[in-house]
Amino acid sequence: MRTTSSILLALLLALLAGPARTAELPGGHVLLREGVSDDGRIVAAFAPPGPDRCWTVRLFERERSRWAAVAEAAGPAKPRDTDCPPVVGVLAGNGRTVALYSPWEAQLLVLDRDGRILRETGRLQLPDVPGKPFPPPGQTLAIARDGAAILVGAPHHACVIAVPEDVCGVAFLFVRQGRSWNLDLRFPRPDGASPTERFGRTVALSGNGRVAVVGGPGSWERAGRLWVYERAPDGGWDLLSALDSPSPGDLEFGGEVAIDDAGDTIAVAGEQKVVLFRRQGDDWPRAGELGSSDPLIGTFGGAVALSGTGRLVVVGAPRSSCPQDQTGSRCGAVRLFELRPAGAGLSVGEPTAL
DSSP states (O other), X not given: OOXXXXXXXXXXXXXXXXXXXXXXXXXXXXXXXXXXXXXXXXXXXXXXXXXXXXXXXXXXXXXXXXXEEEEEEEOOBOOSSSOOOOXXXXXXXXXXXXXXXXXXXXXXXXXXXXXXXXXXXEEEEOSSOBSSSSOXXXXXXXEOTTSSEEEEEETTBSOBOOSSSOBOOEEXXXXXXXXXXXEEEEEOOOTTOTTOSOTTSEEEEOTTSOEEEEEXXXXXXXXXEEEEEEEOTTSOEEEEEEEEOSSTTOTTTTSSEEEOTTSOEEEEEETTEEEEEEOBTTBOOEEEEEOOOOTTOOSTTSEEEEOTXXXXXXXXXXXXXXXXXXXXXXXXXXXXXXXXXXXXXXXXXXXXXO
């Protein structure tokens, strides 16, 4: 599920699109990782845990100063002898399609709104057998604006025994064709992918579904890395570029990534920074870097969100100004940046604290 800072980023970007209204979801609900529609009127959230179901997901529509529940779906019954498997969820920009991914079960569930019901329209099994039982947490699910394409990262699949650690990771793209869903492409680890051992832990898909980003943070003193793919005119996918951190050994690079609707601007979190990439032809050179000189700002880049137009970036720093005993939860900072094209790069306005 989405972190508190990521939830705030999604809501802030939605509110920035129109007049801001203060409204709260009913107590205990937790937004999906990407849980806000493009127009900011629909949000998707997991309901508080119930006694007999592993999960319940609800859609809420904004009505002035409140959010009204408009549709829902209940998950499977709780097993008797074990815990419910974790589930990651995203809402498409259309506000109607929800994708739920259970990494432990290697299963993807697609729900579409039908009146007051979220009706199951796809249940997909990832084709590869997991090489490890428990995947590391990460940004492993992305969906196109129209809900017709879903990108799934599987960082615990396709493992190869290696030293100092096993090398794993693959990603899958599913597309809707009429009333059915089909596996469109399996993204394997690229040749020479040694800078990261976490391929598939981070995925992102542009709003138009034509640009995909796959990769993840690094390990064993190897910096994280991301690869950019684009759908070709013949319907296939081309690997166009690899995104690297300007700081050697940046293990955090690739832990969070955001992309605009057209696939022209990409924001990637690193160690206490966010690196911006701007498309030029078939490449995405570095176009700027966001950071903070405030010593109280901790884990800057712990969450990143980018508006559909690529003009606004919101960066979360969840460990900012926390109590010294680290037990308090009322801490964190959020900064809003405005981006403007400037030659081959991007100019960045002064950050606004939110």
